[in-house]
Amino acid sequence: xxxxxxxxxxxxxxxxxxxxxxxxxxxxxxxxxxxxxxxxxxxxxxxxxxxxxxxxxxxxxxxxxxxxxxxxxxxxxxxxxxxxxxxxxxxxxxxxxxxxxxxxxxxxxxxxxxxxxxxxxxxxxxxxxxxxxxxxxxxxxxxxxxxxxxxxxxxxxxxxxxxxxxxxxxxxxxxxxxxxxxxxxxxxxxxxxxxxxxxxxxxxxxxxxxxxxxxxxxxxxxxxxxxxxxxxxxxxxxxxxxxxxxxxxxxxxxxxxxxxxxxxxxxxxxxxx
Numbered sequence: 001x002x003x004x005x006x007x008x009x010x011x012x013x014x015x016x017x018x019x020x021x022x023x024x025x026x027x028x029x030x031x032x033x034x035x036x037x038x039x040x041x042x043x044x045x046x047x048x049x050x051x052x053x054x055x056x057x058x059x060x061x062x063x064x065x066x067x068x069x070x071x072x073x074x075x076x077x078x079x080x081x082x083x084x085x086x087x088x089x090x091x092x093x094x095x096x097x098x099x100x101x102x103x104x105x106x107x108x109x110x111x112x113x114x115x116x117x118x119x120x121x122x123x124x125x126x127x128x129x130x131x132x133x134x135x136x137x138x139x140x141x142x143x144x145x146x147x148x149x150x151x152x153x154x155x156x157x158x159x160x161x162x163x164x165x166x167x168x169x170x171x172x173x174x175x176x177x178x179x180x181x182x183x184x185x186x187x188x189x190x191x192x193x194x195x196x197x198x199x200x201x202x203x204x205x206x207x208x209x210x211x212x213x214x215x216x217x218x219x220x221x222x223x224x225x226x227x228x229x230x231x232x233x234x235x236x237x238x239x240x241x242x243x244x245x246x247x248x249x250x251x252x253x254x255x256x257x258x259x260x261x262x263x264x265x266x267x268x269x270x271x272x273x
Contacts, residue, residue: 001027003034007230010126010247012038019046019056019239028059031241035107036189040124040230040242040249046111047237050075050263053111056241057265060107064268066098067171068155072263079264081110085257090157094125094224094248095199097266100151102178105244106269110262112238119255122232122240125248127193130223131183139192145182145207147216149200151175179205184272186246193246194223195272223248234260245269 002015012034023031035041048056050072057063063077072078083089097105110122131139152172158164159172182204184195196204198220204212232240242249244266 001030003038005038006042009129009228009230010039010124011042011230011232012040013042013044015044017043019043020048020052022055023059031059032188035241035243036186039126039128039247040232040240042232043239043241044235045237046239048111048239050078053109053239053263053265054078056239057107057109057267060267062268064098064101064103064105064266066266067151067174068158068168069264077265079266080261081264082114082259082261083253083255084259088256089251089253089260091199091251092253093198094123094220094250095154095197096127096195096248097244099149099180099195099197099200100154100175100178103268103271104180105266107267108240108242108244109265110240110242111264112234112236113263114259114261115234115236115238116255116258116260119252119258120234120260121252122234123229123250123252124232124242125223125229125250127195127223127246127248128186128189128191129228130194130219130225131192133225133228134194134222139183142182142194142215146179146205147182147196148177148202148205149180150177150202151200153202154200177202180272184245187270187273189246191246194219195245196220197248224250234262245272
């Protein structure tokens with residue numbers, strides 16, 4: 001197995017590994033270590049089936065389902081993320097997955113199924129680097145602050161569609177707003193990471209609304225600085241594995257009217273602290 005770094009802040013391509021076969025225990029440990037080090041891992045030419053993708057994600061813990069996305073028949077953990085001419089993707093912003101949960105996912109495993117001929121890349125940003133490059137004064141200011149993460153904010157476009165509130169009523173009821181620290185400690189590396197995102201974070205508790213909005217706007221812009229990022233160009237049977245606790249990602253929706261379909265599995269994480 002060969003590890004090839006792809007950017008200064010985060011990201012590595014893993015060569016010489018076959019994910020179609022079950023990974024031995026020592027290889028599972030090495031993958032976890034590599035993910036802790038590089039935060040996002042890229043694999044090419046891995047024609048795995050839904051069951052294998054599910055098993056791969058289960059290396060990192062119990063799996064979560066999603067209240068709003070469709071899934072593969074017989075595999076409720078394998079979510080289908082599809083953007084088509086008729087139903088283009090609504091997600092345009094940098095985010096971490098499912099932070100509206102008390103226990104947001106620890107790791108996301110995403111497989112490319114249908115990939116546009118041109119476009120459709122995914123950007124990633126290191127929230128470890130984003131925290132480390134804040135001034136000491138800003139780090140101290142943010143330490144101890146708590147932000148609210150809200151399912152309805154992330155799905156406001158879907159809720160605004162005709163019949164959207166009725167279709168998502170159960171999901172809204174099952175996912176009330178939750179509170180997470182603005183700066184969390186990574187449970188495996190012990191590093192401090194920035195833990196707010198534009199998709200699900202509604203506000204910072206205890207701050208006047210304008211101050212909260214301006215602080216969040218600054219943090220989102222800081223997190224997305226090019227020096228904090230890397231970019232992945234999809235091909236069919238590519239697999240990306242990222243640490244959802246310490247990264248943001250953003251789909252580049254520059255492929256309309258083409259179709260892009262990805263299969264996603266996420267493992268359950270700890271409550272952020």
